[in-house]
Amino acid sequence: MGMMKQAFLPILSSFLLFACSTPPEPGSLSVSDAWVRAVPPASGITAAYMTILNDSEVADTLVSVTCDVSRVVEMHAVEVTSEGAMRMHRLKSIPVDAGGRLTLAPGGEHLMLIGLQQPMQVGVYVPLKMTFRKSGTQLVMARIRKE
Numbered sequence: 001m002g003m004m005k006q007a008f009l010p011i012l013s014s015f016l017l018f019a020c021s022t023p024p025e026p027g028s029l030s031v032s033d034a035w036v037r038a039v040p041p042a043s044g045i046t047a048a049y050m051t052i053l054n055d056s057e058v059a060d061t062l063v064s065v066t067c068d069v070s071r072v073v074e075m076h077a078v079e080v081t082s083e084g085a086m087r088m089h090r091l092k093s094i095p096v097d098a099g100g101r102l103t104l105a106p107g108g109e110h111l112m113l114i115g116l117q118q119p120m121q122v123g124v125y126v127p128l129k130m131t132f133r134k135s136g137t138q139l140v141m142a143r144i145r146k147e
Helices: 001-018
Strands: 028-038 047-056 060-067 070-082 086-091 092-097 102-105 110-116 125-132 136-143
Touching: 028 125, 086 136, 092 102
Parallel strands: 028 136
Antiparallel strands: 028 047, 047 102, 047 110, 060 070, 060 092, 060 125, 070 086, 070 110, 125 136
């Protein structure tokens, strides 16, 4: 298969999944402002950010994320040590409070896309399959941008 076809098929399948996905029910989780940081092709790793809104009266938890364009996706947080240094550590899950808003942002909780399978070109969308403990799975399309 030609290189162009190999690069195009994951993008096409992602858009088809997005077009066929059902919108969230009222009173459930919704994701907005999803974006992925553009990085040089040799980088192999990048981060994704977004806002998760929980309109329900029940707390939920983000338990896993997968992505067609990376080998693995990990949930991470940045903390400041007692010496004032910033340190990133992996999270097993991320809670979303009932009636709450969770912002995944630089310098805080975020998603790390590790083992990138294709270049992160500005303007292209990356599919993130996000699984929540109670709300199930949502496909989120995150646009690649510089910042």
